Amino acid sequence: MSRHTKEKLIKYVLFLFALVSVLVLGLIVFSLFREGLPIFKKVSLYDFIFGLEWYPTSDPPLFGIFPLIVGSVVVTLISSLMAVPLGVLSAIYIAEIAPASVKEILKSIIELLAGIPSVVLGFFGMVVIAPWLQNTFDLPTGLNIINASVILAVMAIPTISSISEDALYAVPREFKEASYALGATKFETITRVIIPSALSGISTAVILGMSRAIGETMVVLMVAGGSAAIPESLFDSVRPMPASIAAEMGEAPYRGLHYQALFATGIVLFSLTLIFNLIADYVSEKYRQSGSATL
């Protein structure tokens, strides 16, 4: 076999492997839609998305997922409020300020945080945070929005931190040197030069962290409480979409209305994460730094 054919062969083999992942994604999306769309013959899209009552097993069943959507959005937003400052600021510290030895330790600890299985975090929320929240603030329940958001924030921090860190490293050295040469302090350099240059990468990190939080299932199943009602306070229980799907899929009769409604909920969830990812893509494309001359 000549070197040339060998090269070609390797190229096609790699192409095949790349194709497999695209194919798998395509099949998943296809079956998601095939199983979920038939529900809209029985329930209008408007009633499904904006309906306030989720009673999939009563007679007649009601399939309104608005409380579930609100649940997902609320826990995602609150967890981002906690995770974004923590993730981004820790990335700035690691990338720009920390001495080499501290940097290594911090980085590996954050990586370790990413490796904790979500069921372990959920269990922690259920047996440690929930009773603590309840006793400290004298609440009727510790399984609520705050508890779920705290744990989702812990899960999103490694994603946000490590991607932001990469973005910060990608800022060309010349910028920093130029800034120092003009007499700027370290703080001024970080806030006025480095962060603005890395902003697109940091935004991508934030959005990917949020899509991680909105899709997370185990944690919200265990600690969000599971009330399918629109919350009135941050200490109310909610039932985010993934929790509903995970908890109910076991019972839903195969290809029955409830089963289709859960798949349709999956479509809504998939669309939300897809939108997040498209935004992330758009932001990183649009504000990409091309060459070290542009800022």
Next chain:
Amino acid sequence: MNSIIKKIIFSIALVIFTAGLAIAADSLVIKGSTTVLPITQAALESYMKANKGVQISLSGGGSGEGIKALIDKTADIGNSSREIKKEEIELAAVKGIKPVAHVIAYDALIPIVNPRNKVKGLSTDQLSLIYQGKITNWKEVGGDDLKIIVISRDSSSGTFESWDHFVMKKAKVTPRAQMLASSGAVVTAVGNNRYAISYVGMGYVNKSVKALEVNGVAASAQTALSKQYPFSRELYMYTNGEPKGEVARFIAFLKSAAGQGIVKKEGFVPIRK
């Protein structure tokens, strides 16, 4: 080039080999109700100790999941805390499965509250109104002036369906109710929360929670068997046709004196004295 092909062939062989091992090792697969889970777990431990070489794998997921697994032929035994539904029998018939029920224990469904709660008992109507969200404060039923936190099981659990059957009678559970995914989680939540009320199978009641009397009757083995206690039910194992081989031996073991001893030890009611 040759080494790449070798590697590919090697990995394929490895996958086939491990898959084969996994199939060979699981001679018996049981799935289903989390209520029946502790009985099955304890029973299979002593069964596997007595019969070396037998492998039994057990998982939960709820009664619906157990029956679905039986119909899909991914389990030899489907555990259920409710009777099989008409639609499930029809679906099974389509797939050539003939579900046969084996009653392996009785269970009583028990309303539980936190031990710090003053309320001792409730009527079926009061329970229904609490779960519908029409009674929202403990003082309305003789307790302290505290909000009631209603905790229910998710709709895939047989326990939920039994509760629906005994208490709700088709009325809707309030959307404010918390839905928890397992009986263990319910006990943890109620044990930590003096506002809460929930329900579990008899086997899950422990010292961290207080069992309520229903219509003035406390749940016990006697009152459950005599049906004097209103919320009592059978626990089932479903098999495809009359059980044969290992499946038959395992079910016979559960129904034997030793098996029923385990049922009693796990806090459920044995089918024979």
